[in-house]
Every structure is written in C-alpha cells, then in structure tokens.
Amino acid sequence: MRANTDYLLEYRGKSRESVIGRFEDILLHSDGSTTKMLELIVGGEVTVEVHDQEWVFRRELLPELHFPIEDAGPFLRRVTSLYYQNEVISTNLVYGNPQVLSGALQEQLMKGKVPLGKLIKEMEYRRQILFAGYEELGPHSLNYHPFVFDRAEYPVKKYVMIREGKWWFYLTEVFHMSTILNYMVSDLKENII
Secondary structure: OOOOOOOHOOOOOOOHHHHHHHHHHHHOOOHHHHHHHHHHHHOOEEEEEEEEEEOOOOHHHOOOOOOOOOOOOOOOEEEEEEEEEEEEEEEEEEEEEOOOHHHHHHHHHHHOOOHHHHOOOOOOOOEEEEEEEEEOOOOOHHOOOOOOOOOOEEEEEEEEEEEEOEEEEEEEEOOHHHHHHHHHHHHHHHOOO
C-alpha cells in the first residue's frame, strides 16, 4: 500500500516544493555514502541489480556522455539500480578505474550482488561532486541501456571518487524521488505516527 505524502509535504506550513527540495539537497549535495543515506531515508536495506556490466574504452563511450576522465581505458562500466522492496529508488552509471581497483574489489563488482557503497565503506577516499541538480535524460538515457526511464527529468548527482590521488570511480546517480519519499512516509507512519 502506497502512502499519501501530501500531509508530510505540508508539514509546518512548508510548501511541497521546499520539503522535497530539502531531501533532494541531502541526496544531491552530500559527499557521503548514497546507499547509506537512501537506507536511512526509506527505513530499510537497499539491494542492487546490475543491468549491464562490461569493460569499455573511451572511444566506445557515447558522444553525449560527459566523461571528465582523460584516460583511454579500459574502464569497468556498470549500469545499476538500487531497489527498496522491489521498487527502483536510484539508477546509476558507474565507471571504475582498473589501475586503482584491487583484484578483490574487481571480483566483488563483477559478481554484482552488493551496492558499491557497501563494498567500499571501510576504504579511504574522497568524493568530488561535479554536478548536482535536475537533468533532462532524453538524449543521455541511452547511456543507461537497458534500463528505461519513465520521465524526462530527474534529480542527478555526478561525482568522481578519488583514492590515492587517482580517480577511482566516476558515477552518475539518478534519483527516483517520488518512490523514495513514499517509502520514507510509509516508514514514518509505521514506526512513529
């Protein structure tokens, strides 16, 4: 059963846009683990599905992809979605640098069973956010093939993870805010209200 979020979004006289905007800001501007933030917001464990995973060279990337890394490759390319209760809450395009990926991490990534954020939670790295805001996915949606989006515009965060002075991962995260907020409200109703 889906919760009606209207009462929450009008909480304390705030407009729907400002409350949703605050949650979007948390997801888009935080440089911490997105997986952990999503689990805290929805109130439960998030799972990953790997839609596509392959080794690619720069020359194979679609021209529409803004790829901030100068290397020629190969790169590990993954299209994944994070799910809560079998509903997608984020869709991600991930590129990994094999020069910095350990053999054990590459093996875990290739298995595709655990979200990246959980695999690297004990490792030291920093995130450099390159873009945070709404983006029209129209021409860029091919980068996420075979995943298909049902809307044109989504909140998006793009960033580079840097480890030992080298780029480690380049990620684009697309958030499905209505689903995220519905589960947050549902969890609040069950546990607090």
